[in-house]
Amino acid sequence: MTGLLEVRDLACHYAVAQGGWRKPAPLRAVDGVSFELPAGKTLGLVGESGCGKSTTARLVLGLLPPTSGAVHFEGELVPARRNARWRALRRRMQMVYQDPLSALDRRLPVIDQVSEPLLIFAQGNAAERREEAAALMASVGLTPNLFDRYPHELSGGQRQRVVLARAIIMRPSLLVCDEPISALDVSIQAQVINLLQDIQERFGMAFLFISHDLKVVRQISDEVAVMYLGRIVEQGAPEEIFQRPAHPYTQALVSAIASPWLRQGSPRIVLEGDPPNPVEIPSGCAFHPRCPSAMPVCRQQPPGLVDIGAGRTAACHLLTRQTSGTAC
Ligand SMILES: Nc1ncnc2c1ncn2[C@@H]1O[C@H](COP(=O)(O)OP(=O)(O)OP(=O)(O)O)[C@@H](O)[C@H]1O
Numbered sequence: 477m478t479g480l481l482e483v484r485d486l487a488c489h490y491a492v493a494q495g496g497w498r499k500p501a502p503l504r505a506v507d508g509v510s511f512e513l514p515a516g517k518t519l520g521l522v523g524e525s526g527c528g529k530s531t532t533a534r535l536v537l538g539l540l541p542p543t544s545g546a547v548h549f550e551g552e553l554v555p556a557r558r559n560a561r562w563r564a565l566r567r568r569m570q571m572v573y574q575d576p577l578s579a580l581d582r583r584l585p586v587i588d589q590v591s592e593p594l595l596i597f598a599q600g601n602a603a604e605r606r607e608e609a610a611a612l613m614a615s616v617g618l619t620p621n622l623f624d625r626y627p628h629e630l631s632g633g634q635r636q637r638v639v640l641a642r643a644i645i646m647r648p649s650l651l652v653c654d655e656p657i658s659a660l661d662v663s664i665q666a667q668v669i670n671l672l673q674d675i676q677e678r679f680g681m682a683f684l685f686i687s688h689d690l691k692v693v694r695q696i697s698d699e700v701a702v703m704y705l706g707r708i709v710e711q712g713a714p715e716e717i718f719q720r721p722a723h724p725y726t727q728a729l730v731s732a733i734a735s736p737w738l739r740q741g742s743p744r745i746v747l748e749g750d751p752p753n754p755v756e757i758p759s760g761c762a763f764h765p766r767c768p769s770a771m772p773v774c775r776q777q778p779p780g781l782v783d784i785g786a787g788r789t790a791a792c793h794l795l796t797r798q799t800s801g802t803a804c
């Protein structure tokens with residue numbers, strides 16, 4: 477096992493009510509997701525709404541039991557049940573959510589919330605805990621006059637700094653960030669991203685970073701995975717993914733960002749139709765009904781994730797045909 481985090485063939489299927497007398501139908505929120513994350517590195521997870529990013533994050537942390545597959549963290553299987561072993565592992569992997577206000581207790585001064593994990597894991601006495609929390613809060617840019625305030629007395633950016641301080645006080649080796657900046661004012665977003673990069677440098681934490689903001693994902697990630705309807709369809713280094721997207725879905729995602737680092741003259745690709753209902757995933761390649769380059773084989777056979785060179789993998793018949801030279 478090489479990575480800090482190893483995710484193998486992870487799946488999470490829900491049974492959703494269909495109404496009336498109809499049998500509940502399976503919804504494949506995550507379906508066969510595998511990746512590795514080395515210590516101190518960042519994996520960016522992108523894809524449109526409902527593709528399974530948050531479900532993947534919750535499965536990684538053991539907050540949801542997988543339907544199948546496994547997550548290994550620091551060489552140990554993450555238990556599907558919240559037992560003592562899970563609690564011990566959970567101390568080393570923390571999560572930062574989109575909305576800092578709902579992540580905090582409105583009735584407690586923020587410094588008590590930052591120091592709370594030390595209390596839960598019986599570290600130091602009350603004075604030492606407060607001292608450690610204060611030092612960490614100062615290091616993430618919170619001034620002492622804010623320490624004894626309540627969450628509603630802080631700005632959104634200050635609250636997210638409190639959430640970050642609380643998440644890192646036990647020095648986890650993995651921080652799962654699910655849309656950590658999307659609820660913040662644009663002017664504050666860059667500050668929080670800089671803070672996250674600073675935290676990673678100081679403490680050597682790995683990040684699983686979920687965001688709709690592709691520019692930020694490119695800036696912060698060592699590797700990027702693109703999800704479509706519960707599956708990873710392309711994965712590789714950010715410069716490859718964003719400058720030479722290989723999968724037609726990645727090409728469409730990337731073409732929607734106007735940026736100087738995109739290839740000059742690349743046309744915007746507008747995908748036809750809405751994302752399909754995850755209860756009725758199309759046969760073959762799930763992307764084929766919206767793919768501008770779909771071939772007959774795409775309707776019949778699901779493409780496997782294969783190596784397409786330059787450390788990249790992608791799941792697309794078009795790419796397999798190009799690399800193997802066989803006609804479909
Ligand atoms: N408890 C649940 N029961 C049934 N379906 C669920 C449940 N939780 C999530 N889903 C479904 O699983 C799919 C994936 O949801 P998920 O929240 O992981 O998407 P996401 O990629 O994080 O989306 P967003 O970008 O909007 O946050 C969606 O179709 C969602 O409706």
Ligand SMILES: [Mg+2]
Pocket residue numbers: 529530531654
């Ligand atoms: Mg989500």
